Amino acid sequence: MIPGPTRETRSLKHPVEDFVLPAGVKRIAAAVEYCGSAFSGWQRQSHSPSVQASVEAALSKVANEGISVICAGRTDTGVHATNQIIHFDTAAKRKDSNWLLGANANLPFGIRLHWVSEQTADFHARFSATARTYRYLIVNQPQRSALFYHGLSWEKRSLETPGMHRAIQLLIGEHDFSSFRASGCQSNSPNRNVHRARVWRQANLVIIEITANAFLHHMVRNIVGALVCIGRGDRSIEWLRELLLLRDRTKAPPTAPPNGLYLVKVNYPDGFRVPQMVPGPQFIAEV
Incomplete structure (x- = not known):
């Protein structure tokens, strides 16, 4: 070897x-x-x-x-x-x-x-790698998907995606993400730099996308858990900023399930010959 x-x-x-x-x-x-x-x-x-x-x-x-x-x-x-x-x-x-x-x-x-x-x-x-992009997929309908049970998370209450999109913009930049960090995370620093983030809807599918230099353990799934609360109308958009500033995982909602999460892109300097692919999954229309 x-x-x-x-x-x-x-x-x-x-x-x-x-x-x-x-x-x-x-x-x-x-x-x-x-x-x-x-x-x-x-x-x-x-x-x-x-x-x-x-x-x-x-x-x-x-x-x-x-x-x-x-x-x-x-x-x-x-x-x-x-x-x-x-x-x-x-x-x-x-x-x-x-x-x-x-x-x-x-x-x-x-x-x-x-x-x-x-x-x-x-x-x-x-x-x-200079950045990684994750997408989280939620089927937003009264019943759970039968065909994509293992590939989609599920929320039966209607999600207001424009508000979720406005909320996630509050995370762009370098921040201490302790409120969205798993208790067992072994990273030396809770700081990460979010380059880009967005939320959009495709029919009954809600897609959350986050690009950052790197991610803490469960960081994306913990952010999604908070965004779902905002999308359901249980919390305000500004509540996400408050959570971020608290730097306390115990104040944030539960971690979203793993089955909706996808690593879809890794960025490298142009000098490396790394082919570009459509991020996917393939049933998502790119916007």
Whole structure:
């Protein structure tokens, strides 16, 4: 097995330009789409199936050697991705198309690679990323969806999306997000920089999208929990700002379920050859 770089323990702000691969070793990147409902999150687990373990097993068969992958952002149990970015180092000589077709032939139906591309040694799926975008999907109708039970959250009370959109604008910029941070979050700092945020409706589907430099554990789902309260009319728009300034998770509403959450985009500097994809999921009309 070709070991990954030891930078995994470093801060997100630390560069990786000085990392040099061993002779004959290449760094490969790929985009992974997965339905998280059948897995105990992204990260490899000793007691239950994970997306990471499935991807590594498939790539290892293609490489005929052990492959260890690093992702842009680890997702929790039940959370999905349309565009998770990974990288791995290998001495195996394979074409990009061989990696792609071979891995997909060995992956379960709930996981697929969409592209594979060789990268320079200074590319790092996590530390080279400048932003990540998550989307949270809520079916807003009297009854829960039968077809998309595992892929949509549900709210039976009518949600007023213009108010939710105005509220989420209050989170743009760099803030202390302690009110929206899981108690078990291991990040050294509660500060994150939200670049862009919006809420819109597509028929009975309410979509919440947040782009930030990085996210705290459960940050998006905790924000969604507050936005739903505002959308139902239980709380005012300004209440979201009050929650943010309180910096107290106990004052915020419960965490939204995981099944509506998708990692849909990861941004990298233009110097890296990272193909662009439609964020998705594919049944959403882009606006």
